[in-house]
Amino acid sequence: MNESTRAVIQATFAASSKGQIHFGEVIAQLSSVQVESYHVDYRSGRATCYLPDGATLDLAFERPLEAIADAFDGDAVRAAILGAQQGRVMYPEFKRLSQRAGCIGYTVWIAGRHVTYLGRRGETHVERFPG
DSSP states (O other): OOHHHHHHHHHHHHHHHTTOSOHHHHHHHHHHTTOOEEEEETTTTEEEEEOTTSOEEEEEOOOOSSOOOSSOOHHHHHHHHHHHHTTSOOHHHHHHHHHHTTEEEEEEETTTTEEEEEETTSOEEEEEOOO
16 A cells, blocks of 8 residues: 555544544545445454555554443434434544444445444444435
8 A cells, every 4th residue: 555545544534533524525535545445343443444456554543432332223323324414423423323322333335335334243234325
């Protein structure tokens, strides 16, 4: 992975973590450097980006301050997603809301245009990109 690609990925995740850019902007910026998917694991505080050539980039972030809920609440996950899609919820709040809903992480399939949200017992919610 070249330094330019690494810099774009790091800057994108930093801006998102601070609530400075929306999900659509994250997708646009990561797509511009060929990221085809990324996985966020709330429990380990890690995000991994995957490029088509097999290159990966691991990024660390602050683990949750409160425990992730035990039960997966798909309706609450969908409500957090809707808030983000409508621009009412930025990423820091989205993380808190989704963790309270029992989401332990998710995979964004940029190439496949959807996100798979995960619960502790293998529960999933698949959300297609709007439009």
